[in-house]
Amino acid sequence: MNYIIIIFLVLLSGLFSGLTIGLTGLDKFELKRKMKLGSKKAKKVYLIRRHGNLLLCTLLLGNVAVNSTLSIFLGSIASGILAGLLATSLIVIFGEIIPAATCSRFALEIGSKTIWIIKIFIFILYPVCFPMSKILDRFLGEELPNIWSKKELEEIIKLHEESPESNVDEDEEKIILGALSFSEKKASDIMTPRTVVFALEENSILDENLIKKIKESGFTRIPIYQETIDNISGILLIKDLLGIQIGTPLKSISQKKDLLIIKENKKLDTLLDIFKKRRAHLAFIYDKYNGFAGLATLEDVVEEIIGSEIVDETDKVVNLQAEAKKKKQNII
Numbered sequence: 001m002n003y004i005i006i007i008f009l010v011l012l013s014g015l016f017s018g019l020t021i022g023l024t025g026l027d028k029f030e031l032k033r034k035m036k037l038g039s040k041k042a043k044k045v046y047l048i049r050r051h052g053n054l055l056l057c058t059l060l061l062g063n064v065a066v067n068s069t070l071s072i073f074l075g076s077i078a079s080g081i082l083a084g085l086l087a088t089s090l091i092v093i094f095g096e097i098i099p100a101a102t103c104s105r106f107a108l109e110i111g112s113k114t115i116w117i118i119k120i121f122i123f124i125l126y127p128v129c130f131p132m133s134k135i136l137d138r139f140l141g142e143e144l145p146n147i148w149s150k151k152e153l154e155e156i157i158k159l160h161e162e163s164p165e166s167n168v169d170e171d172e173e174k175i176i177l178g179a180l181s182f183s184e185k186k187a188s189d190i191m192t193p194r195t196v197v198f199a200l201e202e203n204s205i206l207d208e209n210l211i212k213k214i215k216e217s218g219f220t221r222i223p224i225y226q227e228t229i230d231n232i233s234g235i236l237l238i239k240d241l242l243g244i245q246i247g248t249p250l251k252s253i254s255q256k257k258d259l260l261i262i263k264e265n266k267k268l269d270t271l272l273d274i275f276k277k278r279r280a281h282l283a284f285i286y287d288k289y290n291g292f293a294g295l296a297t298l299e300d301v302v303e304e305i306i307g308s309e310i311v312d313e314t315d316k317v318v319n320l321q322a323e324a325k326k327k328k329q330n331i332i
Helices: 001-026 028-036 042-048 052-077 079-105 107-113 117-142 152-164 170-186 207-217 267-280 298-304 320-331
Strands: 221-223 232-237 261-263 282-286 292-297
Touching: 001 042, 001 079, 001 107, 001 117, 028 042, 042 052, 042 107, 052 079, 052 117, 052 282, 052 292, 079 107, 152 170, 152 232, 170 267, 170 298, 221 282, 221 292, 267 282, 267 298, 292 298
Parallel strands: 261 282
Antiparallel strands: 221 232, 282 292
């Protein structure tokens, strides 16, 4: 009978020890998220995990009581050093190490299956554990959710994409990482530099050569400037050329109202909001000296979010920033 009781106490000690590490290691806010996604296991565990200090006091007090009782019974079948070694070995190996290692990996599964045992001990030890838990609640306050920085979230997403057990694929990883980082970037990071901007002077006359030049550019919106490119005066929409007679000056057909002009240090999240509010697709970027630095489009912002270039059949150059650097190098 003593041996049966010892085996039972060792198993009970292991259960208390493992659940102490496993259940208290579960974030109750994560359990709530899993509940919203329909996890029945999370719902079972959350019912007791939400009272974190009461659960902790019950498991620790139960573990101490079981280990103390186990030592007494081991002393009845052995004595001296042998009893000490036997008690230490059983408690450490089968009552601590193995249960802790197992429950730390499968906390939700084991916890959901043993929830009825925990409820019994919470009921039995409630008169002692409840006052202790309330004191801890008073001095320690409510549990706080785990809040990760953007960099930590990026590493989590990368880890999920690399894991064969995750359903996050490479394209989703790019989009999520782009969405997390784009608000930290500025308009100057995505703009088409002025050296490769295709723009036309407002006094240019529409003729066959100019129409051919516009067609070859592949752009649907073309900046129009007055005398120098630093003085942007309008936007030429290619659709407005339909039905326009040869010999018409560009100044008379370009859009001059509500030009979106921003500074090069404008954050991309702010720029996206401006694009949406203004219903604009093209922004002219000026540097701190009020010189024209380049332009950015709504497409450029979207490309930064999804982490790849959007290329259509009319694009002549995929990366205009790389083209500008190449042009600069050739000049040097």
